[in-house]
Amino acid sequence: MIRTVNITKIYRGNVVALRDVSIDIIKSEFVFLVGPSGSGKSTMMRLILREDQPTSGEIYVAGKNVAQLASWKVPALRRNIGCVFQDFKLLPNKTVFENVAFALEVIGVSRGVIRRQVPEVLELVGLGDKAPHLPDELSGGEQQRVSIARAFVNRPQILIADEPTGNLDPTTSIEIMKLLDLINRRGTTVLMATHDHAIVDAMRRRVIELDKGIVVRDQERGVYGYGAQV
Amino acid sequence: MAIKIDYALQESATNIRRNMFITVAAILVVGVSLFLGGSALLLQHATARASDQWTSQVEVAVFLTNDISPDERTQLQNDLTAMSEVARVTYESKAQAYERFKRLFANQPDIVNNTSPDALPESFRVKLKDPHQFGVIRDRLDGRPGVYQIRDERQTVHELFKATETQRKMSFWNAIIVFIAATILIATTIRMAIFSRRKEIGIMKLVGATNWFVRIPFMLEGVVQGLIGGVVAVCILLLPPVRSLLSSTGPQLAFSQSFRFQVTYGDIVLYGSFMIAAGMLIGVLGSLFGLRRFLDV
Numbered sequence: 001m002i003r004t005v006n007i008t009k010i011y012r013g014n015v016v017a018l019r020d021v022s023i024d025i026i027k028s029e030f031v032f033l034v035g036p037s038g039s040g041k042s043t044m045m046r047l048i049l050r051e052d053q054p055t056s057g058e059i060y061v062a063g064k065n066v067a068q069l070a071s072w073k074v075p076a077l078r079r080n081i082g083c084v085f086q087d088f089k090l091l092p093n094k095t096v097f098e099n100v101a102f103a104l105e106v107i108g109v110s111r112g113v114i115r116r117q118v119p120e121v122l123e124l125v126g127l128g129d130k131a132p133h134l135p136d137e138l139s140g141g142e143q144q145r146v147s148i149a150r151a152f153v154n155r156p157q158i159l160i161a162d163e164p165t166g167n168l169d170p171t172t173s174i175e176i177m178k179l180l181d182l183i184n185r186r187g188t189t190v191l192m193a194t195h196d197h198a199i200v201d202a203m204r205r206r207v208i209e210l211d212k213g214i215v216v217r218d219q220e221r222g223v224y225g226y227g228a229q230v
Numbered sequence: 231m232a233i234k235i236d237y238a239l240q241e242s243a244t245n246i247r248r249n250m251f252i253t254v255a256a257i258l259v260v261g262v263s264l265f266l267g268g269s270a271l272l273l274q275h276a277t278a279r280a281s282d283q284w285t286s287q288v289e290v291a292v293f294l295t296n297d298i299s300p301d302e303r304t305q306l307q308n309d310l311t312a313m314s315e316v317a318r319v320t321y322e323s324k325a326q327a328y329e330r331f332k333r334l335f336a337n338q339p340d341i342v343n344n345t346s347p348d349a350l351p352e353s354f355r356v357k358l359k360d361p362h363q364f365g366v367i368r369d370r371l372d373g374r375p376g377v378y379q380i381r382d383e384r385q386t387v388h389e390l391f392k393a394t395e396t397q398r399k400m401s402f403w404n405a406i407i408v409f410i411a412a413t414i415l416i417a418t419t420i421r422m423a424i425f426s427r428r429k430e431i432g433i434m435k436l437v438g439a440t441n442w443f444v445r446i447p448f449m450l451e452g453v454v455q456g457l458i459g460g461v462v463a464v465c466i467l468l469l470p471p472v473r474s475l476l477s478s479t480g481p482q483l484a485f486s487q488s489f490r491f492q493v494t495y496g497d498i499v500l501y502g503s504f505m506i507a508a509g510m511l512i513g514v515l516g517s518l519f520g521l522r523r524f525l526d527v
């Protein structure tokens with residue numbers, strides 16, 4: 001589902017963010033991307049979303065070579081990828097319902113479909129009763145669930161989460177992880193960048209560790225622990 | 231993907247409301263620039279038309295000396311009529327010349343009072359088939375007894391128009407500069423609107439909105455601003471005092487009462503539609519410039 005072949009990303013001023021990274025994530029997999037700040041996790045996410053292009057190498061997302069994708073095809077690519085961020089990225093002046101509906105509106109989904117799908121996905125993330133509220137009126141965990149609902153509402157093949165629990169307390173984090181696990185079990189490939197030891201250790205899923213732009217570990221059912229290679 | 235029209239309209243309406251102040255500024259700048267540019271073009275158009283009309287009216291004047299004998303005069307008239315280049319010859323007596331003179335300077339009685347009817351020469355008014363043939367006629371008549379002076383009155387007209395040309399050219403370049411300023415201002419308005427919504431746009435792009443989906447409401451906003459600006463400009467031009475002021479800046483011909491230089495409502499309607507179209511063009515260009523940098527998410 002996500003495959004990179006020897007990608008290298010060098011930013012201006014010879015800053016090497018990724019060096020010769022090759023990973024292969026198959027459909028319906030749940031993968032943690034771990035590593036210290038500056039290890040290249042965010043760059044990896046950006047490249048998959050085609051927010052940026054690699055200096056060299058190839059990236060295949062859902063069968064398409066993203067590195068060479070024409071810019072007008074990028075929107076179509078992104079419709080296959082749901083995104084969840086540490087800071088939720090919700091629109092403060094729109095209600096929970098509208099925030100989720102927004103993701104469907106911008107891709108031209110009809111009103112009828114929006115009215116059916118949004119409550120359904122809000123129910124899935126456990127916020128069926130929060131639809132008319134503004135994000136400000138919700139707790140952090142609830143806001144993150146709204147953003148997950150938005151990412152998942154059009155049933156993407158891939159869900160990318162960049163530190164989704166970074167701003168949340170451990171209990172709330174576990175709820176978010178349960179939700180991501182639920183989405184994963186429905187067939188969506190999940191790639192999650194995180195710093196959270198406890199979560200990675202508890203989930204026992206595949207772990208890819210980056211350090212200074214190099215893959216230092218790629219392990220089925222791994223734990224966090226830097227340098228704790230098996 | 232079809233972009234929903236109601237969505238685009240609603241978005242641009244919200245933007246215009248949110249940035250009312252700068253929107254009004256942009257509309258005014260577009261209005262003023264189009265007014266300046268439009269009036270320059272209008273004057274050019276009206277001048278060209280007046281020039282055509284006057285040139286077709288104006289004749290070659292063959293002034294006669296005071297001591298010309300009636301025989302010489304008849305002979306001269308016959309010769310003129312016989313020339314193949316000549317379309318029509320009319321005789322103007324001293325009395326007729328004085329009548330005309332009085333009419334032309336009706337608002338300057340001093341000049342009329344100080345001129346005796348006898349002071350004006352009698353003349354033949356010669357209408358040429360081709361006005362460019364003036365040289366031929368002059369060469370043939372020059373030095374002939376009884377002929378005092380031969381004058382191509384078209385020349386007078388041309389000099390008159392030349393005098394106003396520099397002025398018109400300047401106002402045209404002024405208008406171009408203001409046109410550019412208007413485009414930049416619209417770009418700024420759009421950019422501000424985008425800036426206040428960049429978070430929203432970022433999310434739109436991340437969930438897979440196409441560039442056009444993001445762009446169209448902003449472009450619509452620019453077009454609406456340009457359109458209103460154009461309408462404002464046309465409205466200013468249609469004000470009666472403005473129209474007469476414009477008409478008065480054009481060249482006026484003392485000897486041609488029947489063709490007053492005028493900017494007509496027809497001219498304004500014709501150029502007004504151009505101006506409104508230009509306003510919309512400014513809007514599109516401005517919003518495209520304003521948008522360019524923000525869309526590479």
